[in-house]
Structures are given as C-alpha cells and as structure tokens.
Amino acid sequence: MPLTLLHPAYALAAKLLAPRLSLPLLAAGSVVSDLDQVFAFLTGFEHRRLVLHSVFGAVIIVPLLALLLVWLAARVLPRLGVPGFDTPRLSLLAYVSAAIGGLTHVLVDGLYHAENPLLWPLVANVDSPLYPLFGRVLYPLFDVLSLVLLLTLLRHALRKQGYGLWLLAREPKKAIAVLFS
C-alpha cells in the first residue's frame, strides 16, 4: 500500500489476536519493509519492492531491522518527550512479533501491488501471486479499509487505557506513550 503508516493497522490486529506479542516490535516489523523503497529511491533501482517485501525477508531480515529500530526508538524518543519505550529484550517472542509484523506488510502489499516479489528467492520474477486474487478488486478500497481498521483498533487500544481517540490529535506524544507502554 502506498502509505507506510497504514501498515501498523494489521500489526495491531495481530496484537488483538495474540496479546502476548510485543506491540512495538509488531509495529516496527510492519513498516521496515518499506526501507526497500528508500533504497530504490537512493540508488535509482528499477524495482521499488525488493527482498524486504518477500516472505523470506519478512521472516529473516525484517526482525533484525525492527529490533534495531525499536532499540533506537527507546534511546531517542524519551529525549523528545515520548516516554514508555523499553529497550527490546532479545527473545523468541520479540523475534516472532517482528516477523509477524513483517509478514502482515508483505502479504498486504502482495495483495495490493502487482509487483511484489513475495516468493523471492524461490521465484525469481517480481510479480505477486496474490495480486490477481483480490488486488484488482481491493486496490481502490485498500487505503480506506486500512485507515478505518487502524482508527478502529487505535480507538479500542486507547479506550482500554481510559482515553479516547482524541488523544492522538490533542496529545500525540502521550498517545504514543500510552499505546506502546
């Protein structure tokens, strides 16, 4: 999907289904695949979705990048006034959380984009085998559906802590701290 920041919707959904998963690592795992696009932009490479958009990349590489991202967030965000981020502990649960976040990204992108090398390196071409199934139908709706899902799950998560969705607009730093603590 074009908007990287909508991908955590599916990570939040995974957290609802399996509450023991780490939300920071699910969320980080759900966005780091788009580093492919940064790489392609910087190098002028013709394909925008590369190894991080494959199932292989989501399971093997994305968790390492997600752990690094959350480790950096735990150092930087408190200095910016956003408390609540703990340094991630290396554990199987942490790894699995990040891998599930990565898998939600590549599967959603595989449905959404015709060009997404989901099965690399088993299949060399970059065509997504999922796109013909639903992509043509979902393409115009996917961003709207993802935004509705994200807002619904954020509202649910904030209400569990005694806040409303308004907290995101009024006090975004506090909202992030509440969601990830």
Ligand SMILES: [Zn+2]
């Ligand atoms: Zn992507």
